[in-house]
Amino acid sequence: MARGKIDWASATEAALVAASQARDQTAFAELVRRRQGWARALLRRMCSNHAEADDLAQEAFIKAWDNMTSLETAAAFPGWFRRIAVTTFLMAKRKQKAIFEEIDDASPVASEDSSPEAAAGAKIDLERALARLSDAERLCVTLNHGEGLSHSEIVDLTGLPLGTVKSHVLRGTEKLRRMLEAA
Amino acid sequence: MDAFETALTRAFAEAHEPEDAGFTVRVSKAVSLSERIAKLRIATQTLGVATAGAAVAYGVSQLLTGMGPELMASLGLELARAHGAVAQSSFGALMTEALIVLAAIGGGVAALRQARG
Numbered sequence: 001m002a003r004g005k006i007d008w009a010s011a012t013e014a015a016l017v018a019a020s021q022a023r024d025q026t027a028f029a030e031l032v033r034r035r036q037g038w039a040r041a042l043l044r045r046m047c048s049n050h051a052e053a054d055d056l057a058q059e060a061f062i063k064a065w066d067n068m069t070s071l072e073t074a075a076a077f078p079g080w081f082r083r084i085a086v087t088t089f090l091m092a093k094r095k096q097k098a099i100f101e102e103i104d105d106a107s108p109v110a111s112e113d114s115s116p117e118a119a120a121g122a123k124i125d126l127e128r129a130l131a132r133l134s135d136a137e138r139l140c141v142t143l144n145h146g147e148g149l150s151h152s153e154i155v156d157l158t159g160l161p162l163g164t165v166k167s168h169v170l171r172g173t174e175k176l177r178r179m180l181e182a183a
Numbered sequence: 184m185d186a187f188e189t190a191l192t193r194a195f196a197e198a199h200e201p202e203d204a205g206f207t208v209r210v211s212k213a214v215s216l217s218e219r220i221a222k223l224r225i226a227t228q229t230l231g232v233a234t235a236g237a238a239v240a241y242g243v244s245q246l247l248t249g250m251g252p253e254l255m256a257s258l259g260l261e262l263a264r265a266h267g268a269v270a271q272s273s274f275g276a277l278m279t280e281a282l283i284v285l286a287a288i289g290g291g292v293a294a295l296r297q298a299r300g
Contacts, residue, residue, distance in 0.1 A: 023218075025211065025214055025215060025218065028211075028214060029207055029210070029211040029214075032206075032207045032210045032211065033203060033207040036201075036203060036206050036207055036210075037200030037201060037202075037203075038200060040200070040201045040206065041198065041199075041200045041201060044201070045195075045198075050201075054206065057206070058206070058209060058210050058213060061210045061214075062210070062213055062214060062217060065214050065217070066217070126191075126194045126195065126198055127198070142195075145188065145191050145192045145195050146192075146195035148192070173187075173188065173191070176191060177187050177191075180187075180191075180194075181187070
């Protein structure tokens, strides 16, 4: 059967990954279509800027296409792609001189009366609450609570020290608790 | 994990994912462009290597055409000189020196064996 006639829409992800590794652009497009929601949501939470997140997601997918042969098994695709997305995000932020290693103890933990929304009794949704965390806290909280990664997995993925990751997760979670419980 | 953290994890899981809204098409176009650029780069590199190879081959052929006969003549002359030098040397004198060396080695070995025995 000619490759162009394959109905990729009904193919398994493993088949799409295998075909993408064989440089089939149609299969890769289907893989992007299936995974774009997750990838963009992940990057939007980490960036808190939709346009920038979508640009980074596009960059991550192109990197994935360029490096498909380095993916060992199709089942590893989500974790492999997540690593590419996080690395792309970190590289972009480091170009913007963002610092992830430092823990800003001076930054106040948000309180229920620290936001106009809370003061007005308005509902604060998750995305807006995340936007009020620091870049590092947002990254670590998203990976921990959103992606279900352990602290050591976040260390492996980001290269940040374990203590720093724990601190960012703890402080970020506390800030979210205060913001969301006040809403 | 306390109740809030459980709720937070659930909020992440239930948060909506963005609609495609042309994203896949943009990525596909970017991938297609990237592939075309890669193919063009490979073609350019291949053409460059082939051109360089042809230039080197042409240069070598021109060198051999121009200097080849002189080189061959010089080589022949050197071979003739070497052959003449070997032919004119005294084989007897060489044999004498070789025999002296062999006798010295033989004497040394015999003396060593006697000293050990």
